[in-house]
Amino acid sequence: MMSRAVRLRRLLTASLTAGMFLLTASAGAAQSGITVTVQDNYQADYGVTIPFTRSPRTTDYTFSLYEGGSAAGTPAVSAKVEMTAAQGDVYLPLAYDITGPQSYTLKIEARPLPGRLGTDTAAVREFSFTTKPTCGCASGTAGAFYRGSGSAADPFYVGSQQQLAHVSAHARDGSTFLQTVDIDLAGNAWQNFAFIGTYDGGGHVVRNLKGSYSGSGGLFASFVGTLMNLGVENANITTTSAFAGALVGSGQNVVIQCCYAKNCTVSAQGGAGGILGDDLTAIIEDCYEVGGSYTCQGEGPGGIAGNFDGNQAENAIRRCYAIPTRLTGPMKGILAGKWNYGEMVNCYFPTNISCGATTATYKGNVAGSTGLPLASFSNAANFSGWDFANVWRMDAGAGRPVLRVFDNPKDS
Template structure:
């Protein structure tokens, strides 16, 4: 008999046993052990290896915060988390980006709080992601302020270089950003996609337009630049206010060789925002609020009717579900 008291890394140990009767018979067996890369009490991961095949398991606020120490690794969340205190975003800026995979496992992060006094330029659960994948996570009851000169989103502040945000949602929160503010994502840049996501009850604020700048607020995203995509998303906004405001996106590049593309996206146009996009621009040319191809507004009372979402997959193999009595579609990845 024996006890393994600490394992710093995942690996193998060889166990050798001898017959108790003194006959001299022995046998050996190699056992694989998943180690803890860091003290559990300080947010270390007791399961997984940080790879796509064996992601580290996140089951506490400390472990979620510790993602900042492994920004290129893979993670899966195993339970709902309720945060306390001020949150430091994962991947705080362009020098410390999150480039890994975070799978929420169909779980929530509740009570995210980033005050203006924290002086965070990229404010969100994730601050700056680059070539990353964020999926199957919901953020509820959140309050997010940027520093007064940055970007803000309930889930991600800045999504860069082909990052994918899929099967995620935000519900009942406040986002205040200086340049671009989005209920789900503050800004998409250099390609990337928001796919099968939604925003309900997000109050999003950006400053009013001035002679020196225009600022964007949207229920899904604040701004998307050339090459970005928004696919099969919907929004039932709270209050959207800013220089330019949209039911899906505050602003978007539209007249380029690789414009932002929208596909099968819907927003409630009876919640104070009449258009999907607050402004379109290309270089020095701008147009006002508009509904680009692939977007449509409808009354919030119609969001309980699955037939209004043409092209969406509500089958058991699809991403979406419409439960009896629900006021809007939900994601099948989350408990129904």
């Protein structure tokens, strides 16, 4: 990761090449210049932080930020600042565009102190700058990120379809991403990719993903790391390869938490599922599937996972439910199709639906799986060990639990 200072410098250096500026009088000649120092490392994340050295002659300033290349019209943000310290940061809150470059003009006005009105004159200086990608890609790169450094504390912000696609450019180095909007992929075939890192959907949804693959199918072809707080709706995925899942085709060493798949159609040769097609090592917690159709030729179709047959003892599915519409294939299970090792904890499946399977897994109702009549899904008391205060809430209209993180999604 770049250091913060380096990253910020990269943002705005082009427009601010000098480290110091002399403010001159706005009108008439300066009798005695009020000197103001501005460093060249502005930051434009959720606002602009301006490291500022004031003039020794005045503490009275106004900072204004205008959209565009000139200080015209009404500023996007303006603050009157009494700057008593010789140096300090001036912060202007601003929700700038995280999906592409945006130009601003910063206007700094300095006023003489009352006792010096006859000696000093007011000064004004303007600086224009355009935000640059924060991910290291060149300006103009389609989908480049304009907020975040990819660290856990400062994730790349994913705020558009193009930026979701651009995740692939940074998907092999363990970066962290935060999705800040719902994204509709209708009309575009989704080019999926292998992912290593952390992806936080932020309580947002990816809709209408459509793709035909020769490798693993899904929003993510394969996933190593942590995936959380993401919903996938109305995906239509086929692969001529072994595995496909609406969210992840192949989970190699993955933790998936607080995600769901809804009304998805997934078809693969080996394993097809809502959250996951197939696992090597996977922990799936507090996830659900509803309304999906899963088809595979050789192995397991399942609502949460198609094949859950990794041979690692730590494999687990905890606090999940699935209500699929149709399961087609030789090793069917409502929660997980082909089941091998691993544990299931407090998971639920309906006993009175006609989806093509009647048991939690291909190997039957393994320990930790409980069948309930569909009508009983509307009673939170039936879900043993589930956190309805923080993680889940009962959706009376849907008649089943839903995840709270989607009620208050993180935004940009």
